[in-house]
């Protein structure tokens with residue numbers, strides 16, 4: 001959290017001023033405008049997403065680009081009642097539909113039966129593809145007026161609770177939940193953009209440039225100020241600690257599911 005009221009106010013001021021930087025000459029481009037205006041939404045109306053709209057959102061994932069066109073993904077598709085039936089609790093943020101995206105290594109193994117035992121390569125390959133599919137859905141949804149939020153907190157305890165989801169959904173070995181996209185019509189779209197690093201901090205040419213400590217502190221102060229202005233009961237530090245507190249369990253679950261034993265992995269896929 002910002003150390004004093006002045007730095008809190010200054011960080012808040014920077015958040016309020018933060019805007020996507022599109023060159024003036026391109027400002028009217030509709031696709032760019034859509035990409036820049038997208039925000040994660042966590043409050044939804046009680047309005048149904050029509051079936052054709054949802055079908056188009058899923059189709060955007062199906063045709064998304066992926067490594068060697070292996071399509072190493074599987075989508076778990078839920079409406080509110082299917083979610084409740086499966087998990088025994090309401091859909092997160094009371095969204096209207098949710099899609100759990102799985103990195104599906106069973107798919108690459110089915111296509112390439114002699115795929116060597118290289119779990120980290122397979123996982124990386126499948127995970128990057130899933131991320132692209134999730135974003136394709138996110139943007140297709142935006143184009144159709146539907147908002148969304150991606151979650152790593154799916155299931156009982158949250159934060160890559162892969163073991164819980166494996167058990168709940170009967171996932172075979174090698175099929176890993178990566179993220180859940182919760183969709184609905186926005187009841188409250190954030191008016192400000194969360195703090196983003198400037199491109200000068202994120203991009204380099206020539207040799208790699210380490211993250212600048214001042215830029216990281218600036219970001220941390222802005223995140224803390226944003227949290228303080230939004231939530232009364234918890235801080236950004238609390239949020240980070242909440243994730244850290246779950247990291248051991250999440251890591252153990254992923255290690256068991258991804259690395260497993262070589263022979264077990266071979267047998268089960």
Ligand SMILES: Cc1cc2nc3c(=O)[nH]c(=O)nc-3n(C[C@H](O)[C@H](O)[C@H](O)COP(=O)(O)O)c2cc1C
Pocket residue numbers: 038039040041042149150151152153179194
């Ligand atoms: C893979 C992934 C996992 C995320 N997990 C969560 C989550 O568990 N809970 C949540 O409220 N937001 C989650 N988010 C949303 C981020 O918090 C959000 O994208 C980020 O703060 C930037 O805000 P913006 O999307 O409005 O630009 C996740 C986003 C991604 C891409």
